[in-house]
Amino acid sequence: MSACVPARAESARTEHVHPPHSPPPGGPRRLRVAGADLSASIAVFLIALPLSLGIALATGAPLQAGLVAAAVGGIVAGWLGGCPLQVSGPAAGLTVVTADLIQRYGWRTTCAITVLAGLAQLGLGCLRVARSALAVSPAIVHGMLAGIGVTIAVAQLHIVLGGTPQSSVPDNLVALPAQLANLRPADLAVSALTLSLLLLWPRVPGRAGRLLGRLPAALIAVAGATAVAACAELRLPKVDLPSWSSHALATLPDGPVLGLLAAVLTTTLVCSVQSLLGAVAVDKLAAARPGLTGRVKRSDLDRELLGQGAANIVSGSLGGLPIAGVAVRSSANVAAGAVSRNSTMLHGVLVVIAALLMVPALELIPLASLASLVMAVGLKMVSLNHIRTVTRHREVLVYAVTTGGVVFLGVLQGVALGIAVAVGVALHRLTRTRITHAETDGVHHVHVRGQLTFLAVPRLSRVLHQVPHGGSAVVELDGSFMDHAAFETLQDWQKTHTAQGGSVDITGRRPGTRISEPADAEGCRCRPWTPWRNHQCDERPQHAASPVGSGRQGPAAGTVDPANGPSRPNGPGGPDGPDGSHAPGGPDGRPEAPARSDGSGRSSGPSGPSGGELARGISAFQRNTAPLMRPELARLAREGQQPSQLFLTCADSRVVTSMITSSGPGDLFVVRNVGNLVPMPGEESGDDSVAAAIEYAVDVLKVRSITVCGHSGCGAMQALLSAEPGGAQTPLKRWLRHGLPSLERIPEDEDAWPRLAGRRPADAAEQLCLANVVQQLEHLRAHDAVSQALEAGDLELQGMYFHVGEAQAYLLAEDAGDGVFELVLETGLTA
Secondary structure, eight states: OOOOOOSOHHHHOOOOOOOTTSOOOOSSOOOOOOHHHHHHHHHHHHHHHHHHHHHHHHHTSOHHHHHHHHHHIIIIIHHHOSOTTOOEEOOGGGHHHHHHHHHHHOHHHHHHHHHHHHHHHHHHHHTTOHHHHTTSOHHHHHHHHHHHHHHHHHHHHHHHTTSOOOSSHHHHHHHHHHHHHTOOHHHHHHHHHHHHHHHHGGGOOHHHHHHHTTSOHHHHHHHHHHHHHHHTTOOOOBOOOOOGGGOOOOOOOOSOHHHHHHHHHHHHHHHHHHHHHHHHHHHHHHHHSTTOTTTSOOOOHHHHHHHHHHHHHHHHHTTOOOOEEOHHHHHHHHHTTOOSTHHHHHHHHHHHHHHHHOHHHHTTSBHHHHHHHHHHHHHHTSOHHHHHHHHHTTOHHHHHHHHHHHHHTOHHHHHHHHHHHHHHHHHHHHHOOEEEEEEETTEEEEEEESOBOGGGHHHHHHHHTTSOTTOEEEEEEESSOBOHHHHHHHHHHHHHHHHTTOEEEEEOSSTTOBOOOOOOTTOOOOOTTOOTGGGOOOSSOTTSOOOGGGSOOOOSSOBEETTTEEOOOSOTTSTTSGGGOOOOOOTTSSOOOOSEEOSSSOEEGGGSTTTHHHHHHHHHIIIIIHHHHHHHHHHHHHHOOOOSEEEEEEOOTTOOHHHHHTOOTTTEEEEEETTOOOOOSSTTTOOHHHHHHHHIIIIISOOSEEEEEEETTOHHHHHHHHOOSSSOOOHHHHHHGGGHHHHHHSOSOGGGSOEETTBOOSSHHHHHHHHHHHHHHHHHHTSHHHHHHHHTTOOEEEEEEEETTTTEEEEEOTTOTTOEEEEOOGGGOOO
């Protein structure tokens, strides 16, 4: 479990002031490359070298262009990009786009288009719109990649069989039977050997497999096929790297303006989306690798777009392929242990060295071997996992249309078709509303499934008018959106039906959601699941008593906003908030009328100012939560309580145990007192109340865990710090004496203080709160029931600290003693 950034960075900062007469600091910092980065760069280089040549072959570009793009992507994008561990270079996702550009405009104009696409990426990066690119539906992105993968695989199949690919997928499919009739056995044998090594190399069993698996399968496949072809003296088309002196560079674009603009737009779109999605994926891979979270920052997507744009400008100017983030190389970089952007840059340097010094060795590689490698990469782009995902989310139509459009029409046209279908599907879902009416025991139930828009208003009105005058009706809204037209229709019908003597209960998808009248100018619309005090929407200050009958209280049980639909009325702990509490209010969202009134607006009796909040809260529970909880509570009543934990925490009203632990009835046996103190056992200093609870929990309830939970801003700890010796011994002072050992526990050495996720406590109160948790755990061990259960291995103790202001929980690390409270991360939790 990794530590988090300190909550108060200012308190942890230390200013280093250079003494005026001391010698100046050392010279410029030297570039230090970690050993992990060096080994990772070699692993990525071994993968990038054959893939770069293969992608250049698949596009029809000069083979040097793949090496130029790999080198520039590693050095320029690695240096300037916002994702330190992402490896950029010629990507398979750009193969179809680049091949089409080369066929239409020629190689040198394609390089110019790459430069213009890089300039467009720089503009987008300066406008800080990188996050907007992630708004594209994943079904469209996966469909685009799948279509590109199919196009690559079909085209490279011709080279695998010893022929030449056509310009489009339909043409390649038409020419395939003739190609099968004219096989070249040598090309087919080399391709089959490459694919076999590519598939079988990672599956070598035993210890030898673990050792050999460190070498990339792509390198082994190409090297093995090349060695066999050379030893067998097979006559095959091989890599031809002309002299660098004749390498073609970019020229001014030549062609129709609209066509060039479309080409630049397509290249920019594919490069940017693939790079940004790759950066997000690399963040997830880095977060999942132990020990890397604190060393590598999350991606800056706008900077990543700027880095990709600069790399495309340089690559196009030097005669290289378009550049984007590459998933295969990036995942290999993270898996190989890279810790900084140095690994990406070093891999680019290694590509430069290979391009200059390894030309004779590269010219031995058969083209059929590279084609089979790229074909395998293309097939992997059609991911079964992605198909399952889009099917589960009912977006398979968007995926299929995008894939088919890319295959048969082109990348830009396929993506445009996918976007159009995605918009159509969204509109269909928005307008598809099912409204049903049924009568049960004299109560008319109107169930609305889907989103309520103006298009559904006629059907809604027709069904609502089927409810007879004066009848009881329940309208359940099972959706997350309601526009203004539907809101007014439902509200007008509710007023009319109620005026005619009927009753209406309108609930949302979550229990307790209701339609309320719009707040008047003097009222307000309170936030969902707000405490009682924050629901007193009166003109007077919050701390002043508010007449219950004033009529200025906001909706109690969540409201239906015309723009956003039902709001969430309940907190994380249950249907109506943690511990069964709920914001008070009547059926119409306003305070319930008091039992008696003196005519002045002030209530008397139990529902008056002193007990109104409690009475309304209980009423809301009985109306909204009790019907849902009754079966579960009935089961608990029959079976008795069987909690798994004893949770000992402070009586502070801000610490809601069921909310911060996501627990429900019967899960926790909770003991609360001022300062979460556990008095030592003994006749003089002990406390029978806490001791009895501990004994009952351990011996009778057989809890498996005891947690002592402290919290920030604890008034008991502040009272301990400010207490003066002597004076009258009030009950509070006598109780707080059980916290004196916590004061004595704090060492003078600041380095030995308890730490919160690696940082020192923000102040003395927080320091005492942390030390108090550790001290009370020691007190727990002194109780006989606890010590015996610990010795038998039936019980474990846990220390916890809850920072109220941050809404963040920390757990005391195992065997930490007085050490570190570690952050509980969201990624470590299960739903």
